[in-house]
Amino acid sequence: MPRILIVEDEEIIRSALRKLLLHAGYDVADAGSVDDAEREQDLQQFDLIISDLRLPGAPGTELINRAPNTPVLIMTSYASLRSAVDSMKLGAVEYIAKPFDHDEMLAAVETILQQRDANDEAAPTSPEATAANASDPSNIMYGECDAMRQVFHLIRKVAPTETTVLVNGESGTGKELAARALHLLSPRAARPLISVNCAAIPESLIESELFGHEKGAFTGAVSARTGLIEAADSGSLFLDEIGELPPEAQARLLRVLQEGEIRKVGSTQSRQVDVRMIAATHRNLKAMTRTGEFREDLYYRLNVMQIRIPPLRDRLGDILGLASKFLKRQSEKMGNPNLNLSPEAMRALQRHRWPGNVRELENAIERACILCEGDVITPAMLDLEMEGDDVNIPQSLVEGNNEPTKPQEADNxxxxxxxxxxxxxxxxxxxxxxxxxxxxxxxxxxxxxxxxxxxxxxxxxxxx
Missing domain, CATH: 1.10.10 (Arc Repressor Mutant, subunit A)
Structure with a gap:
């Protein structure tokens, strides 16, 4: 069982994160500061350390030095996001913004632990071969159908180049996994992969966030800041939901792609950057160029090589394979490796249209594993809400008759x-x-x- 150390001074966050990880099947310890963690625990005995950036005394990044053989995931509030990027330069394996969704945190933890396991099993005589195998797209994403084999083929072909890639696909299909595979198979794999969700950053701050700003550039700019594009220098930049970029940011990004240079907000000086760009969207950018929502010249700069991730409804041969993969992982976390799908549940999975794609399938399997009281998962436990089918979660297990649960006062x-x-x-x-x-x-x-x-x-x- 992987051991995880949480270093967080806010008791509410520390307790909530501890409960989340314990429920997911991890062995968890916690501390309120770097010094407390080092005094109370043997840092080298953990498989992962999750630490807040700002702590009483030493910052969370100090754990990178005190536990050099243990991966460190840095948590940060939105206001200090750029400092978190700097922490990756110091050696943090990942950063995540607070507050975060359960799925987001668990996915990050699982990815880090999988990479650690791959490194532990690496043969000392051929680290390059093992790293290439661990980062192969077929090991990062699952797919046996022809459409996914073509995706893997394109990733392997384009990853070693410097070509800009546009990843297109519906929400939940795995666009970020494709971007990670492109980075890990590239010559830049040892450098940072900076991921930015363009839809999650307020429009008024997007330019400052991407390009940085000088002191006094606008109200509240009390010091100069490095942008995320500059932080990705010599590495890769993944711009998720790029269709949400406002026009001003689109014009600035075009110059990065054309000239390889950026200029901070409020600065008169430009500087060169060497960044491999990977963009993703679920929208039709070509159609957006016709309505003026997206710059046509930027579209053609981004669309040098397009990789389309097919929706799950077009991957019927992969549904049961993915379900089996998720079931195995979830049942092991819950300590019940004998869980299996009934024939009726398998048919229900294959009939469903999966509007939420692979993410929806993963959630359905996790939900079913929690509700299952024996060893066999039935269609009712999947709660797929298929039209015309009497497939519903037992009413006794639903609080408030499916109405939003109101906030409850906790005793503690x-x-x-x-x-x-x-x-x-x-x-x-x-x-x-x-x-x-x-x-x-x-x-x-x-x-x-x-x-x-x-x-x-x-x-x-x-x-x-």
Whole structure:
């Protein structure tokens, strides 16, 4: 069982993250500072350290030096995102913005541990061959159908080049996994891969975030900052949901692709950068160029090589293979390796249209594993809501008749989950903060804030 150390001074976050990881089947310890962690634990005995960036005393990045053989994942608030990028230069394997979704954190942890296992098993005489095998797209993404074999073929062909790649596919198909495979198979694999979700950054800050800014460039710019493009210098930059970039940022990005140079907001000087660009979108950029939403010249600069990830409904031969893979992983985490799908459940999986693609399938399997009280998963446990089929989750297992669960007062702050933390923060601060300020403090967009309010049943404060 992998051992994980959490170093976080906020008790609510530390407790919630501990519960999340314990539920996922990990052995977890925690501490409130770097010094406490070193005094109370043997840092070399952990498979992964998850640490906040800003801590009392030494910063979280100090753990990179004190535990040189253990991967360190840095957590950071939105306001210090650029500092987290700097931490990757110091040796952190990944960073994640707070507050984060359960799936986002678990996916990052699983990826890091898989990479660590691959490195541990590497033959000392041929590290290059082993690294290439571990980073092969077929080991990062699953696919046996012809469409996915073609995707793997294109990734292997284009990865060793410097060509700009546009990854196209619906939400949940695995576009970020394709970008990771492109980076790991490239000559830049030893350098950072900086991932940016263009839809998650407020429009007013996107240029500063990507290109950096000088001190005094705008209100609140109290010091100069390095942008994410500059942080990716000599490495790869993955721009997810690039169709959401505002026009001004599109024009600046075009210059990066044409001239290989950036200019910080508020600066008169440009500097050269060497960045391999990988972009992804679920939108039709070609159609957006006709409506003026996306620059045509930028589209053609990005669309040198396009890799299309097929939706799961077009990969019927992969559905049961993916389900088996997710079932094996989830059942091992839950300590019940005998879990299996009934024939009826298999047919239900193959009939479903999967609008959420691979992510929806993974969630369905995890849900079924939790609800299953024996060894056989039935269609009802999958809760696929297929039209015309009587496939529903047992009513006794649904709280509030499927209505949004209202925030509950916890007897002890240590029992708060990450969703509870979101509710707690919004309810505590919405009387004195605008929606924009709330979204910025939480590190999400206003649209994401609204969507979470709807999902969790948190009404907006009414203004007179």
């Amino acid at each position: 702050g240590n029992d708060l989950s990450l969703e509870d933390y979101f509710q707690h923060f919004v309810l505590e601060n919405q009387d004195r903060m605008s929606e924009t300020e709330l979204a910025q403090k939480l590190g999400i967009s206003r649209k994401s804030l609204w969507e979470r309010r709807q999902r969790l049943g948190i009404p907006r404060k009414k203004t007179n």
